[in-house]
Amino acid sequence: MLKKLVFLIVAVLSFTYLIGLTAGDIAILGVHTDTQKSMIFVALADIPANTQISFTDNGWNATAQTWRPNEGTIVWSHTELVSKGTCITLSINTSPYSATLGTVTTNSSFNLSTSGDQILAYEGTTAPTSNDASIWLYGISTSNWVWGNSSTTSDLPTALANAAVAFTGTTTDIDNGYFANGSEPQTSVSVSGTKEELLNLFTNNANYYFNNNAITFPAYTITVGSEPVISVSGTINSFSTIVGTPSPAQSYSLIGQNLTANIIVTSPTGFEISTDGSSYSSNLSLLPTYNGSIYVRLTGATIGTFSGNITHTSTGAAQVDLPVTGTVLETQPPxxxxxxxxxxxxxxxxxxxxxxxxxxxxxxxxxxxxxxxxxxxxxxxxxxxxxxxxxxxxxxxxxxxxxxxxxxxxxxxxxxxxx
Missing domain, CATH: 2.60.40 (Immunoglobulin-like)
Structure with missing residues (x-):
């Protein structure tokens, strides 16, 4: 067997990314289309300083993925970071429009109709051009979501499937409404939860108070808890061993953050895992606060090629997969x-x-x-x-x-x- 040595020079580059907002990072809690037109929204994630959020009452055609023109768009921004849980009211009745925090542009074409209307929010000042664009943020409609090619109707882009609310399930609209955590009028509303839990509340119209007469938004106290996160880091190379002998172990790091249930770690067929590099099994149940190493090895029990994902799950957290591959040989090649x-x-x-x-x-x-x-x-x-x-x-x-x-x-x- 010939042995050739190849030396590689690897250049490691560092990048800094500016991560934008995503769907559901804000929620529109109420709209008032009668005189003294206004709307109120809440930050469900920290909004970086100078972020621009556009609100438009133009209708969206989801089939053609185009806008119905001739209505208006206003742009809100603030020079400082806006902390999650902050509620901001926009007064959009007469020029100049105003905001309880930050500034909002004035556009008389942005004129919420008492005959039915909708507000679609997106990040930046360039409108999205597809249903799944990453800049969509939230939607609210005073009737249902359906395209009617009129100034009072709109489809809902698919990106906002879990970040929107409709006051009714029909084309009949209700002029005014707000999140009340129930159907009765409130002077103050206090809710807390993770972003996902709060969105489940805000997107359910059974939690709204509606009235075709003038209303006053309640004082909101909204506490946004940290999202449960499973973090995995490290590189696992391909394993190799001979039948009857476990392979040398490799390890990676696992961290649980803001979890409320144990982390369940499961290895694919042919592999086993451990927290101490000594006692191995096919699955582990670890404390929600686990922060340490996970050791992996190929069992070597059967000749063949094995591959799959080590899965990491916990209630409320997104599953994290780590791919592994390996080969069990009858004998090791020289x-x-x-x-x-x-x-x-x-x-x-x-x-x-x-x-x-x-x-x-x-x-x-x-x-x-x-x-x-x-x-x-x-x-x-x-x-x-x-x-x-x-x-x-x-x-x-x-x-x-x-x-x-x-x-x-x-x-x-x-x-x-x-x-």
Missing amino acids: VLHITGTLTKFTMEQGTPSESQSYTLYGEYLTQNISIVPPAGYQLSTDNTNWSNALSLAPTFNGAVYVRLNGTNITSYNGNIVHT
């Missing part, structure tokens, strides 16, 4: 390891050159190592006794010396072959 560099040899006719050396050892060998140099070269294991070829024991681990000892005045080139 491997030769060669290290060192040989530079150009020079000699005078009749006098061997100075010797150079490299190191050699093998793994899983069952026969001697045969080494044959090109013509004109000689080999040695002690730098004293030289020959035109070597046959070394499978357990050899040491230096191999090389010298040029050609008989003719010429160039001698070639490869030292190891088998």
Whole structure:
């Protein structure tokens, strides 16, 4: 077997990403389409300073993935970070429009209709052009979500399937409404939960108070808890072993954050996992606050190729998968390891050159190592006794010396072959 050494230079580049908002990072809690038109929204995630959020009453055609034009769009922003849980009311009745926090542009074409209307929110000032665009944020409609090619109707883009509310299930609209955590009018509303839990409340119209007459938004106290997160980091290379012998273990890091239930870690067929590198099983149940290493190895129980995902789950958290692959062989293939560099040899006719050396050892060998140099070269294991070829024991681990000892005045080139 020939052994070739390849050295790779890897350049590691660091990048800084600015992560934008996603669907459900805000929720519109109420709209008032009668005189003294207004709306109120809440931040369900921290909104970075100078983020621009557009609100439009243009209708969206989900089939054609186009906008119905000729209505209006207003843009809200704030020069400082807005913490999650902050509620902001926009007064959009007369120029100039105003906000209880930050600023909002004025656009008289943004005019919520008492005959039915909707508000679609997205990040930035360039409107999305597809149902699944990542900049969609939230939607609210005073009737149902259905395209009617009119100024009072709109489809709901698919990106907002879990981040929108409709006051009714028909084309009949209700002028005014707000989240009341029930159907009765309130002067104050206090709710808490994770973003997902709060969205489940805000997108259910059974939790809204509606009235075709003027209403006043309640004072909101909204506490947004941290999302449960499972974090996995580390690199797992392909495993290899012989049947009947577990492979050497590899490890990665696992952290649970804001979890309310144990982390269940399950290995795919052919693999087993451990928290201490000693006691292995096919699954683990770890405390929600677990922060440590997970060891993985190929069991070696059966010959074959194995692959799959180590799964990590916990109630309320997104599942995290870590792929693993490995091969169980009947015997390990022999491997030769060669290290060192040989530079150009020079000699005078009749006098061997100075010797150079490299190191050699093998793994899983069952026969001697045969080494044959090109013509004109000689080999040695002690730098004293030289020959035109070597046959070394499978357990050899040491230096191999090389010298040029050609008989003719010429160039001698070639490869030292190891088998």
